[in-house]
Amino acid sequence: MTTDPSALEREIEETRERLAGTIDQLLHRASPKTIVGREIWTIKAHYVDPATGQPRTDNILKTVGAVVGVVVAFVAVRKITS
Structure with a gap:
């Protein structure tokens, strides 16, 4: 520990x-624009390979299949309840 006042002031x-x-840095990381940008990048990286820029067809097909499945389920439920 230093006792020199000028060294202490420099350290402070x-x-x-x-x-x-x-x-x-914390303010930047917590800003809404940064968070949205990070989330968009994450979603894009799920569907497009960042290294090659090629689409990831397996993930795209999984998502399309899930959407079609949900639509079919809604249609089936509506027909059953009608």
Whole structure:
């Protein structure tokens, strides 16, 4: 631990600057625009391979199958209840 006042002041200022940088990073990560951008990227990465840019047909077909299944289930329920 240093007893020199000027060294102590420098250390405090460096700590303040580090904390300010950390707070800025946290604010950026928690901003709605950043969160939305991150979620959009995640969804796109699920359907398009980021490395090659090629569509991931297996994931696309799974999603289409699930949507068709839900639509068929709704139609069947409506016909049964009508």
